[in-house]
Each structure stands twice: as C-alpha cells, then as structure tokens.
Amino acid sequence: MPIVQHDVLRSFASQCYRAMGVAAEAADLVADTLVQADLWGHQSHGVMRIFWYAARLQSGAMNGNVQPKTTPGLGAICTMDGQGGMGQLVAKAAMTHAITLARTHGIGAVAVRNSGHFGTAMYFTRMAAEAGCVGFISTNASPAMAPWGGVEKRVGNNPWSWAAPAGSHPPMMLDIANTAVARGKLYLARQRGEEIPASWAIDVQGNATVDPAEGIAGTILPMGGHKGYAISIAMDMLSGVLTGSHFGRSVVGPYVPDGKSGVGHMVMAIDITACRPLAEFNADMDRMIADLKATPRRDDVPEIHYPGEIEAKSDVLLRQIGIDLPNETANELRKKAYPLGITAPF
Numbered sequence: 652m653p654i655v656q657h658d659v660l661r662s663f664a665s666q667c668y669r670a671m672g673v674a675a676e677a678a679d680l681v682a683d684t685l686v687q688a689d690l691w692g693h694q695s696h697g698v699m700r701i702f703w704y705a706a707r708l709q710s711g712a713m714n715g716n717v718q719p720k721t722t723p724g725l726g727a728i729c730t731m732d733g734q735g736g737m738g739q740l741v742a743k744a745a746m747t748h749a750i751t752l753a754r755t756h757g758i759g760a761v762a763v764r765n766s767g768h769f770g771t772a773m774y775f776t777r778m779a780a781e782a783g784c785v786g787f788i789s790t791n792a793s794p795a796m797a798p799w800g801g802v803e804k805r806v807g808n809n810p811w812s813w814a815a816p817a818g819s820h821p822p823m824m825l826d827i828a829n830t831a832v833a834r835g836k837l838y839l840a841r842q843r844g845e846e847i848p849a850s851w852a853i854d855v856q857g858n859a860t861v862d863p864a865e866g867i868a869g870t871i872l873p874m875g876g877h878k879g880y881a882i883s884i885a886m887d888m889l890s891g892v893l894t895g896s897h898f899g900r901s902v903v904g905p906y907v908p909d910g911k912s913g914v915g916h917m918v919m920a921i922d923i924t925a926c927r928p929l930a931e932f933n934a935d936m937d938r939m940i941a942d943l944k945a946t947p948r949r950d951d952v953p954e955i956h957y958p959g960e961i962e963a964k965s966d967v968l969l970r971q972i973g974i975d976l977p978n979e980t981a982n983e984l985r986k987k988a989y990p991l992g993i994t995a996p997f
Contacts, residue, residue: 653981653997654973661686663988663996664701670991671708673715673737681715681739681770688771689974691962695835696771699842699980702987704737704768706908713737713767713912719744727756730894731763735911738769742788745918746775750782757925763916764896768792768905773826773959775918776814780822783929785815785921790914791890791897793904795834797870799880802857804870805900808834809886816923817957818937824959829883830871834906837863837871842979890915 664682669675681704689697707713717736721744723729731748733741745761752759769775772788779786792807808828817823828834831851840847840863849859852866860866873879891898896915903910923932940957948955976984976997985995 652975652978654975655997656973657686657690657970659996660689660698660974663984663993664698666993667701667705667988667991668708668715670993671705671715673708677715677737677740680743681737684739684770684774686974687774687966690966690969691771692965692969693771693962694977694980695833695839697974698976698984699839700770700835700905701984703905705987707767707905707912708737710908712903712909715740719763719766721748721761724762727752727758728760728762731761733763733766733914735765736767738767738790738912738914738916739774741766742769742775742790742916742918743778745916746778746786746788746920749786749918749920750779750784753784753920753922753925757922759920761916761918762894763890763918764894764913765911766790766896766914766916767912768914769916771826772810772812773814773824773962776812776826777822777824779920780814780816780824782920783816783923785923786813787919787921788812788916789886789890790916791887791902792828792914793902793906794900795871796830796873796880796883799873799877802853802855802870806880806883807887807899807902807904808871809883809890811886814959816929816933816936817940817959818933818935820937820940820957820960821963822959823936823940823957824962827874829873829879829886831874831879832871834867834871837866838906839977841867843977889917893917 661682665678668678685698717734720732749759749761776786789811791809794804795808808830810828812826814824846861852871854860854865854869894915897913903912
C-alpha cells in the first residue's frame with residue numbers, strides 16, 4: 652500500500668476536479684475535505700470518493716461551480732438554495748453564514764435545500780468551534796437502512812455533528828451517522844477484501860451478513876436498534892422536510908452517477924459569548940475533559956478520550972508520516988486520473 656503525503660494527495664485531488672472544469676477555489680475545498688477525512692483516520696470518507704463525486708459532475712447530476720442563494724428569513728434563521736451544487740461548497744457557505752448570523756443574534760440557523768453529499772460533517776462544525784461558537788449540522792442521505800423491523804431501504808443514515816472549543820485541547824467534535832456504521836465503511840471493507848462484523852448489515856433476505864457486498868446490496872442496520880432508526884427520522888425531518896428539500900426515498904446519494912441529489916441540511920451556530928465569556932467556557936471545558944480522563948479505566952484501556960481527540964491525534968501523526976492508501980484505492984485513482992491527463996504521484 653503506497654504511503655502518500657497529505658499535501659501531495661490534496662494537490663492530486665484538486666487537479667482532478669480542476670481538469671473537469673471545477674473552479675480552483677472549489678476544487679481545493681473539496682480536495683481538502685477528502686484529505687482531511689483521511690488525516691482524521693476516516694478513509695471511508697477520504698480520497699476513495701474522488702471519482703464518486705467526479706462521476707456525478709461528469710453526468711451533470713451536480714454542479715461544481717454554482718453560487719448558493721440565500722433568502723432572508725426571520726431574524727436569526729434563513730434559507731439557502733444550494734442550486735444542485737457540490738455539498739461541500741454549499742455546507743461551507745451555510746456554516747459561514749450561520750456564524751455571521753450568530754454574531755448578530757447570538758444564534759444563527761440556515762435551512763439548506765437542493766444540496767448534495769458533503770462528506771465529513773465535522774469539517775464544517777469545526778469551522779464554528781474555531782470561530783468561538785458551538786456548531787451543529789445535520790443532513791439527510793439516500794436510503795441505507797430499513798424502518799425498524801423492515802427489510803427494504805427507505806431511511807438514510809442521516810448523519811449529524813456537533814463541535815465546540817475545548818479549552819487548551821483541540822475542538823470537541825462529534826460526527827455520527829445513525830446506522831451502525833457509515834456506508835462508506837462497507838465499500839472500504841469490500842476494497843480491502845475484508846469481512847464486516849455481523850452487527851453491521853443484513854442481506855436482501857434480512858439475514859445478518861459478514862460480506863460487505865451483500866451488506867451494500869441489502870440494508871445497513873441502525874445504531875442502537877430502534878433508537879438509531881428514530882433519530883434518523885428526526886434528522887430527515889430537520890434536514891429534508893423542514894428545509895423544503897427531498898426526504899426519504901427521494902434523496903439520491905453519491906454512490907450513483909446520475910440523478911439530482913436533493914439533499915437538505917440544517918446548519919446552526921451558537922455564539923458562546925451570548926451565553927457566557929468564552930474564557931470561562933474554555934476553562935470549564937478543560938475541567939470537564941480532565942475529569943473524564945481521570946476516570947478509573949479497565950485494564951485493557953490505555954487512555955480515555957473525549958469526542959474528537961482520536962481524530963486530532965491521527966491528524967498530527969499522519970501529517971508527519973503520510974497517509975497509507977489501500978492498494979485498490981490507489982489503483983482506481985491512478986486509472987481514473989489518466990484520461991484527465993493527470994499522472995498520480997503514487
């Protein structure tokens with residue numbers, strides 16, 4: 652498996668999108684979101700997705716150069732039409748505007764329609780944390796799991812994320828899908844030729860499976876049983892129904908080259924200084940994290956982590972040693988970059 656430095660990988664991804672007509676700033680953003688996912692240790696959302704998005708650009712299912720349109724709402728809330736653009740571009744614009752609203756009103760919310768898959772959710776909530784805010788984002792997604800007790804996909808994994816400053820530590824970041832795992836982890840396991848845990852998915856007959864291909868064809872199970880299913884429905888209400896975007900089975904995901912996504916998001920920022928001084932908040936976050944880490948541990952647990960800490964440590968390490976690409980991912984990137992006139996540097 653080739654080991655590639657993050658800046659080399661980011662440049663390669665950006666070149667691929669620029670070769671398909673995406674403007675430089677937009678290409679750089681999407682490339683950065685993908686490489687950042689790899690740096691955080693989440694390869695299911697990393698550069699293995701470059702040409703999943705590329706196929707949708709080439710088919711016209713999404714546009715890499717649109718400008719989202721914002722419509723004023725009531726005070727701290729507004730709506731944004733993503734114009735069928737790449738989800739990363741729309742999500743960044745929405746979070747930037749939510750932070751601006753929070754500076755005026757203490758809280759800002761942007762209801763987004765007509766967007767697309769944006770990759771790793773905490774890439775965008777981290778923006779709020781770095782601006783001294785608490786950030787939230789939810790999105791709906793194409794069907795991945797069945798309603799609780801069913802065997803047919805009708806509900807997306809509909810992920811959501813929170814992030815906040817964490818005192819002297821890297822930001823606290825929570826980013827979860829409501830399925831037992833993100834669907835990309837099944838694709839990654841299939842690429843690596845690995846089995847999956849039997850608790851991740853069922854096949855088309857409703858039987859537990861360890862074969863990622865059968866899980867992809869079948870249904871991913873919700874996290875926490877019926878609780879994950881119910882949370883996913885709530886996130887679809889918030890991201891799809893409330894925003895006036897698509898919802899349920901009408902959402903099209905990044906795994907197919909055709910069809911408008913119709914993805915919706917709800918993006919929020921809370922200015923911490925509207926509640927209390929930021930320094931006091933950060934001091935209490937330090938105390939909270941210290942108390943968590945001081946908890947007596949099981950013998951097999953070397954350290955207790957707060958949400959986002961494992962990703963922060965992975966980021967530091969992989970920036971130094973490079974990102975280890977699975978052979979199948981590297982081969983696919985080489986093969987699909989060649990017709991664009993790009994030679995992969997790995």
